[in-house]
Each structure stands twice: as C-alpha cells, then as structure tokens.
Amino acid sequence: MSHKVTIPIGPYHSLQEEPEFYQLTVDGETVTDIDVRIGYVHRGIEKVAESKSFDKIIFLVERICGICSTSHPMASVLAMEDVSGVEVPDRAQYIRTIVCELERIHSHLLWIGLAGHFLGYNTVWMWAWKYREIVCDIFEAITGNRQNYGMMKIGGVRRDIEDEYLPGIMKGMDDVLRALDMFKGAVLDDPVLAARLKGVGILSKADALSYSALGPTSRASGVDKDVRRDDPYAAYDRVKWNVITQKDGDVFAKAVVRILESYESVSIVKQCLQKMQKGPIDSDPKELPEGEGIGHAEAPRGEVFHYVKSDGTNSPERYKVRAPTFMNFPTFKATVIGETISDATIILAAIDPCYCCTERMTVVNRKDKKTILTGEDMIKMSQDKTRRMYKRMTGKELA
Amino acid sequence: MSIKMKALLKSPWVFHLCSGSCNNCDIEILDCLTPRYDIERFGMLLVGSVRHADVLLCTGVVNKLGESRVKRVYQQAPKPCVVVAVGNCAASQHIYRGSYAVGKPLDEVIPVDVYIPGCPPKPEAIILGVVKLLEKLKKG
Incomplete structure (x- = not known):
C-alpha cells in the first residue's frame, strides 16, 4: 500500500546556510514530487537600483550574492558599457579576467567542501576550505577585501595589480594546483564516492536543454555552452583554455566538471599575469547616454544576465538581473523525483544553488493561485474586509 | 553569576541564522570553523538546531517575509540567549534601507547584544566580537 508523506525542509534549518523552503512528497523512501518556495532573502535589489546612481549600482549588485561577487558587477559594467560604448583598456581587461577566475576557483573549492560535508566527509570540507584561504589571501592582497572586492568600474577597474604581488599570486596558484591534484585524486579514485554519486540525480542532455540549465549543471550533461567562449568578454579570447x-x-559528473574547471581557471590566471602589459586601467567615462544595454558573464554557477535601461539621467529607468540558479532550479523536477530522500540532499546541493542570487521576485504565481502571505498580512486583510463590510452596511467609516 | 550563565561562558554553542543576507557573512562564519581560524578550539560549536544554542549569529537584512520567522526562531532559543548581529546589513540595513521588501531593522525585531560591522566582517572580526561579548557577560 502506498503511503504518501510530505516532508517540509526549511526555511531555517541547518542543511544550508540560506533560508529556503523545500517540500518533498515521498512515497516510502522515494521522492515523488518537489516544491520549492523562496523569498526569504528577497531584498528588492532591482527597485533599489532604480534609486541609485550608475556608479553605486555596481556596489549594489555586488551584494546580490557574496560568492559571485565579481560576476554580477562584471555583467553590470558590461551592460553599462553596452549603453555607453566606452572602450576598456587592455590591462583592465586582463585584471577583470584574473579577478573573475580567482572567484571561480574559490567558489568551486567552496562547493567541493560543502558537498563533502553533505556526504559526511567532513575532512573534505575542512581541507577544501583550508586551500580556499590561499585564494582569499590573494584577494585581500590585490583588492583589499576577502569578499566583495569592489574592483569593477564602468570603463575599467578600480585598482591595479602591483608588480610586487605577481610572484605571490603565481606561488598561490601553484599551491592551489597541488590542492586540486589532491582533490582530483580523492574524488575520482574514491570507490565510496563513486558508488554514492554515480548514477544519482541524472540530468539528461535533453532535459538540460529543455530546462535551459546553465553553467556546470548543463556542462555536466554534455551541453557545450560557456559565455566566456561563446561571447567573449574581458580577456577570455586572448588566452588558451578549454570548456x-x-x-x-549525474552528481559525480558535476563534481568532475567543477574540479577540472578550476584547473582551467588556474591556467587562465597564470596566462593573464604573464600577458599583462603596463598601461592605463581606466578610461574614465563621464556620462551614460539614453539607451538599453545587456551584459552577461559566466559566473561559477552559470550565466549571469544584466539588463539596464538608461533614460539619460544619473540612475537607470529599469534594472533587471537574471541569476543562473533561477534557470537551474527547475531541473530538480527532473533530477530529484524518483530518488531516495537521503540522495535528495546531495542532488539539491549539486547545482550549487544560490538563493540570494535568485530572489528577484517576491510573489509566487502558482497554478492554484496561492501566494505566500505572512501572518500579519492575513490579519491586515481580515481587518480590511471588516472595514469594507462595515462601510457597505452602515455607510460610515470604521473608527 | 547563575550556573546557566557560567555554563554558557565555558562553551557557547552557536546557531547561525541567515535572515536575508547575501551569503558573504554566512561564509565568513563558516570560515571561522575551518582549519585556519578553528573556533572549536575555544569550545564554540556550530549547532544544527536553535534549541541547543546559546548564541544566535544573525546575518543579513531582515525582509518582510522573514521577520515573523526570525522572531519565532529567537523565541524557540533557550534563555539566556545572546544575539550577535554580524555584518552591516544586520546592524544598520546597509544599502537596502528604504527598499520595499525590507521591514524593521534586526534590533527592533529581536534584542541584539553585539554588533559586528563590516561587509563582510573578516573572520578575525567575528571572533573578536564574540570574545568581547563573552567578556562583557563575565563582568555581569
């Protein structure tokens, strides 16, 4: 006899550091349906952006997500440069590439650590985050902050990478390479991990295409797409690397993609450091003309897309952000259903979900027309209804 | 000093409450646990349930949807429970002040004992903040 149970996960729980709400419908051990509700970290960034001037928006979008805190400003400045048509100096392009790729290494190491934690391999977590510190140290040296780097600027970058830091960065990259070798061996050769992850949460190529999955989630399913190669920005067309x-x-393939991608990132950073020539880092544009612009960049999780509409004033008329997790979310329908509850955890984590990136909308329109209301909202609606009825029946306002 | 407070100071168990942050402060909090900073040396332990917690580390600007939940999580924590606001968002709403999605600041929703500024604060700053809090509690 089948017995269906709904398991709520969230919104505040220990599984992931961000608040989100999953509803798993299970039949015995098998997941038969999944529903996701988000909105707990919605901050109204798009609307706030309309009240900020263009140079402040770069700082605002940096705070959309702490982990992709270069990809969002990168896409943002690309959109604004698309409006203004401003040229970016060569050295600035290389510095942008270096910062973006360092961010990818730190994000992928972070994911490897968290995935290890979810699987019960806490040693992997500790080691991955230990080697992530190398990247954070490089960031602190060249940008002044461990996260939220504040490097991007319309027409260039804010800070130059001084020559005295170059040997340190090179050495740091070698250290990261050694750590990656270790993780590659640890993940690819471990029979337990292979048994645990292979064949789990399979996203077929057809599904990846129909759900428009992005980034490592799609590349692990054989969809060969990467913004860095397909529509090169910064200096990606001047260095040699592979998609x-x-x-x-499956989850194993997603892990492999992330580890191998980190190798490519290390190689890109090294090439950029070698090819970088002395020169200006900023073209110092004065104003943005009227018009529309788009910018997209490959974040560690997939394509980040920014749209800006300028009406010639100091702040935009409309600002729109689409983050990769927004597209990767629906793939849960294809991957989680049919798996066991114990596997659901790692499958949900495998797309490296980032809720603070995704939450650009606060009302969820569903087929059954339900929206999420807080307790105070309901009380207010109830009081409003009494007020309306009172007015209709007595013709007077309720005091 | 009550026996409860004495036990709390010996080994404060920490619950991490992300009330609408951008992940940065959360990652720096997790970073405190990893080998370089390793606050478990001092008896601090990150716990999975708020019912085991002595310290709430709150990050992020509290949005309207999360407000009642944050309040409920605080009510579920056993008292005495101290609250630390980590990051500029939790301390002062940062750049989101005035946004339609953001309601009251954190310290009007639940009582806050310590503020740690920074966007995000470094792990050293978070540890310093918690140490200062413990010293304050020791003095009474």
Missing part, C-alpha cells in the same frame, strides 16, 4: 564537459549528467 569542460561531461556526458553522464
């Missing part, structure tokens, strides 16, 4: 793809589409 990593895997065929299987």
Whole structure:
C-alpha cells in the first residue's frame, strides 16, 4: 500500500546556510514530487537600483550574492558599457579576467567542501576550505577585501595589480594546483564516492536543454555552452583554455566538471599575469547616454544576465538581473523525483544553488493561485474586509 | 553569576541564522570553523538546531517575509540567549534601507547584544566580537 508523506525542509534549518523552503512528497523512501518556495532573502535589489546612481549600482549588485561577487558587477559594467560604448583598456581587461577566475576557483573549492560535508566527509570540507584561504589571501592582497572586492568600474577597474604581488599570486596558484591534484585524486579514485554519486540525480542532455540549465549543471550533461567562449568578454579570447564537459549528467559528473574547471581557471590566471602589459586601467567615462544595454558573464554557477535601461539621467529607468540558479532550479523536477530522500540532499546541493542570487521576485504565481502571505498580512486583510463590510452596511467609516 | 550563565561562558554553542543576507557573512562564519581560524578550539560549536544554542549569529537584512520567522526562531532559543548581529546589513540595513521588501531593522525585531560591522566582517572580526561579548557577560 502506498503511503504518501510530505516532508517540509526549511526555511531555517541547518542543511544550508540560506533560508529556503523545500517540500518533498515521498512515497516510502522515494521522492515523488518537489516544491520549492523562496523569498526569504528577497531584498528588492532591482527597485533599489532604480534609486541609485550608475556608479553605486555596481556596489549594489555586488551584494546580490557574496560568492559571485565579481560576476554580477562584471555583467553590470558590461551592460553599462553596452549603453555607453566606452572602450576598456587592455590591462583592465586582463585584471577583470584574473579577478573573475580567482572567484571561480574559490567558489568551486567552496562547493567541493560543502558537498563533502553533505556526504559526511567532513575532512573534505575542512581541507577544501583550508586551500580556499590561499585564494582569499590573494584577494585581500590585490583588492583589499576577502569578499566583495569592489574592483569593477564602468570603463575599467578600480585598482591595479602591483608588480610586487605577481610572484605571490603565481606561488598561490601553484599551491592551489597541488590542492586540486589532491582533490582530483580523492574524488575520482574514491570507490565510496563513486558508488554514492554515480548514477544519482541524472540530468539528461535533453532535459538540460529543455530546462535551459546553465553553467556546470548543463556542462555536466554534455551541453557545450560557456559565455566566456561563446561571447567573449574581458580577456577570455586572448588566452588558451578549454570548456569542460561531461556526458553522464549525474552528481559525480558535476563534481568532475567543477574540479577540472578550476584547473582551467588556474591556467587562465597564470596566462593573464604573464600577458599583462603596463598601461592605463581606466578610461574614465563621464556620462551614460539614453539607451538599453545587456551584459552577461559566466559566473561559477552559470550565466549571469544584466539588463539596464538608461533614460539619460544619473540612475537607470529599469534594472533587471537574471541569476543562473533561477534557470537551474527547475531541473530538480527532473533530477530529484524518483530518488531516495537521503540522495535528495546531495542532488539539491549539486547545482550549487544560490538563493540570494535568485530572489528577484517576491510573489509566487502558482497554478492554484496561492501566494505566500505572512501572518500579519492575513490579519491586515481580515481587518480590511471588516472595514469594507462595515462601510457597505452602515455607510460610515470604521473608527 | 547563575550556573546557566557560567555554563554558557565555558562553551557557547552557536546557531547561525541567515535572515536575508547575501551569503558573504554566512561564509565568513563558516570560515571561522575551518582549519585556519578553528573556533572549536575555544569550545564554540556550530549547532544544527536553535534549541541547543546559546548564541544566535544573525546575518543579513531582515525582509518582510522573514521577520515573523526570525522572531519565532529567537523565541524557540533557550534563555539566556545572546544575539550577535554580524555584518552591516544586520546592524544598520546597509544599502537596502528604504527598499520595499525590507521591514524593521534586526534590533527592533529581536534584542541584539553585539554588533559586528563590516561587509563582510573578516573572520578575525567575528571572533573578536564574540570574545568581547563573552567578556562583557563575565563582568555581569
């Protein structure tokens, strides 16, 4: 006899550091349906952006997400440069690439650590985050902050990378390479991990295409797409690197893609450091003309898309952000259903979900027309109804 | 000093409450647990349930949807419970002040004992903040 149970996960729980609400419908051990409700970290950034001047928006979008805190400003300045048509100096392009790739390494190491934690391999968590510190140290040296770097600027970058830091960064990259070798061996050769992750949460190529999955989630399913190669920005067209793809589409493939991608990132950073020539880092544009612009950049989780509409004033008329997790979320329908509850955790974590990136909308329109209301909202609605009825029946306002 | 407070000071158990942050402060809090900073040396332990917690580390600007939940999580914590606001958002709403999605600041929703400024504060700053809090509690 089948017995269906609904398991609520969230919104505040220990599984992930961000608040979100999953509803798993299970039949015995097997997940039969999944529903996701978000909105707990919605901050109204798009609307706030309309009240800020263009140079402040870069700082605002940096705070959309703490982990992709270069990808969002990168896409943002690309959109604004698309409006203004301003040229970016060569050295600035290389510095942008370096910062973006360092961010990718730190994000992927962070994911490897968290995935290890979810699987019960806390040693992997500790080691991955230990080696992540190398990247954070480099960030602190070249940008002044461990996260939220504040490097991007319309027409260039804010800070130059001084020559005295170059040997330190090179050495840091070598250290990261050694750590990656260790993780590659630890993940690819571990029979337990292979048994635990292979064939779990498979996202087929057809599903990846129909859900428009992005980033490592799609590349692990054999979809060969990467903004850095398909529409090169910064200095990605001037360095040699490969787009990593895997065929299987399971959690293991996603882990492999992320580890191998980190190798490519290390190689890109090294090439940029070698190719970088002395020169200006900023073209110092004065104003943004009227018009529309788009910018997209490959964040560690996939394509980040920014749209800006300028009416010639100091602040935009409309600002729109689409983050990669927004597209990767629906793939849960294809991957989680049919798996066991114990596997659901790692499958949900495998797309490296980032809720603070995704939450650009506060009302959820569903088929059954339900929206999420807080307790205070309901009380207010109830009081409003009494007030309306009182007015209709007595013709007077309720005191 | 009550026996409860004495036990709390010996080994404060920490619950991490993300009330609408951008992940940065959360990652820096987790960073405190990892090998470089390793606050578990001092008896601080990150716990999975608020019912085990002595210290609430709150990050992020509290939005309207999360407000009642944050209040409920605080009510579920056993008292005495001290609250630390980590980051500029929790302390002063930062750049989101005036946004339609953001309601009251954190310290009007639940009582806050310590503020740690920074966007995000470094792990050293978070540890310093918690140490200062413990010293304050020791003095009474």
